[in-house]
Amino acid sequence: MTAGKIAIVGAGPSGCFLAQSLLKSAPGLEVDLIDRLPVPYGLVRYGVAADHQGTKGVARQFARVFERQGARFFGNVTLGRDITLEALRGAYDAVVLAAGLSQDRPLGIPGADLPGVHGAGTLTRALYDHPDAGGLPGLGPRPLIVGNGNVAIDLLRLLAKQPGELDGSDLGPVATGWLAQSGIEEITIAGRSPAAQAKFDTVMIKELAKLSGVSIRVLGAGSSDDPAEQKKIDAVQALDGIATGPRRVTFRFGLTPVAVVGHSHVEAVRFATDAGEEVVPCTSVLTAIGFGPSGDLPREALLADATDAGAGALAPGLYATGWFRRGPRGTIPDNRADAQALAARILDQLAPDPAKAGRAALAGLAQAVDYTGWTRIDAHEIKAAPEGRCRAKITTREEMLRLARHQETPQ
Numbered sequence: 001m002t003a004g005k006i007a008i009v010g011a012g013p014s015g016c017f018l019a020q021s022l023l024k025s026a027p028g029l030e031v032d033l034i035d036r037l038p039v040p041y042g043l044v045r046y047g048v049a050a051d052h053q054g055t056k057g058v059a060r061q062f063a064r065v066f067e068r069q070g071a072r073f074f075g076n077v078t079l080g081r082d083i084t085l086e087a088l089r090g091a092y093d094a095v096v097l098a099a100g101l102s103q104d105r106p107l108g109i110p111g112a113d114l115p116g117v118h119g120a121g122t123l124t125r126a127l128y129d130h131p132d133a134g135g136l137p138g139l140g141p142r143p144l145i146v147g148n149g150n151v152a153i154d155l156l157r158l159l160a161k162q163p164g165e166l167d168g169s170d171l172g173p174v175a176t177g178w179l180a181q182s183g184i185e186e187i188t189i190a191g192r193s194p195a196a197q198a199k200f201d202t203v204m205i206k207e208l209a210k211l212s213g214v215s216i217r218v219l220g221a222g223s224s225d226d227p228a229e230q231k232k233i234d235a236v237q238a239l240d241g242i243a244t245g246p247r248r249v250t251f252r253f254g255l256t257p258v259a260v261v262g263h264s265h266v267e268a269v270r271f272a273t274d275a276g277e278e279v280v281p282c283t284s285v286l287t288a289i290g291f292g293p294s295g296d297l298p299r300e301a302l303l304a305d306a307t308d309a310g311a312g313a314l315a316p317g318l319y320a321t322g323w324f325r326r327g328p329r330g331t332i333p334d335n336r337a338d339a340q341a342l343a344a345r346i347l348d349q350l351a352p353d354p355a356k357a358g359r360a361a362l363a364g365l366a367q368a369v370d371y372t373g374w375t376r377i378d379a380h381e382i383k384a385a386p387e388g389r390c391r392a393k394i395t396t397r398e399e400m401l402r403l404a405r406h407q408e409t410p411q
Helices: 013-025 042-046 058-067 085-091 120-127 150-160 173-180 202-208 227-237 299-304 332-349 358-362 371-383 397-404
Strands: 005-009 030-034 072-074 094-097 117-119 143-146 186-190 214-219 247-252 256-262 266-273 276-281 284-287 313-315 318-320
Touching: 005 013, 005 085, 013 030, 013 042, 013 058, 013 332, 030 358, 042 058, 072 358, 072 371, 085 094, 085 358, 094 332, 117 120, 120 150, 120 173, 120 284, 143 150, 150 186, 150 202, 150 247, 202 227, 266 284, 299 313, 299 318, 318 332, 371 397
Parallel strands: 005 030, 005 094, 030 072, 094 318, 117 284, 143 186, 143 284, 186 247, 214 247
Antiparallel strands: 256 266, 266 276, 313 318
């Protein structure tokens, strides 16, 4: 019987979990993961906080998908530029879109385009040395974070940490220096919802209690008759009064941003509250209110025309998983469950066609980086790690490609 050929666009957690599930159920499959970056693992490498190396450890599990289960990696391949979706569908029995969502959701209020307003995704990509990221901006002494999910808490924690608290992370020298010299005096984190409905995980809140050098206030946490909600309130309320240093952190809840105030730069944010309106002064605004598609693929149109969008079936032989399917909700473990369900559906519907070219259709892409190329990059980064860091990330595509191809760096 002809082995099925499956292409997965996106080598982040959702793509890797799917490849793992497919190959566990059907080891004879030809499964190829395609990514626009020369390196795999997506969100694990560039989205998970630098000081959460335990979470990043899932990359070891993903490595086995390539090293033991037989999946192939085609990095530095951009859908639409190097190969079209139509060509990919013509070459494979099934194509799965697992590219995630990377664009910051805009605030959509007056003044949101003022200098000093920064999206959390844009900022974290710069912090974590994404090759397409811009420089790190000045935040001033009083940044204000809008949002109360895990991304907002990650940002807060990194901005509040002392340099020594980042030992063991993979934060690069530029970001390390930027944080050390930030001059931040006070961080306000303002959420639209009450504390009871905040999107952060309780474990993330409890981690903040370990910070040194901060003084924390929690305003308006409220209470709830629901035990699960009260547990979340209790966790954040337990932070109130922590005083281990001078950097102030203030939690606010039930504040809906209505305008960013300023002339040539951010000066404050005006919020609607239950009592009316309140203006909170700040020197920068960091938005952590969700993510949307980058525009590389017509996600909305694909989902609108899908045969069963909820189950990840877009069209015959075309599927979606992870955030691309369900939107920017859920954690890395949620992607595993999503992948297992979709793998079962794909295998049930798969009709292998021996005429399909499969990975032979990608053989002519000279710029593609294979898994061996990635291991060269990985080994170099680990070997180059300075004291107090677990790796030194390569920050440019050019250097990644030189290492992947085993070329000498020009002197």
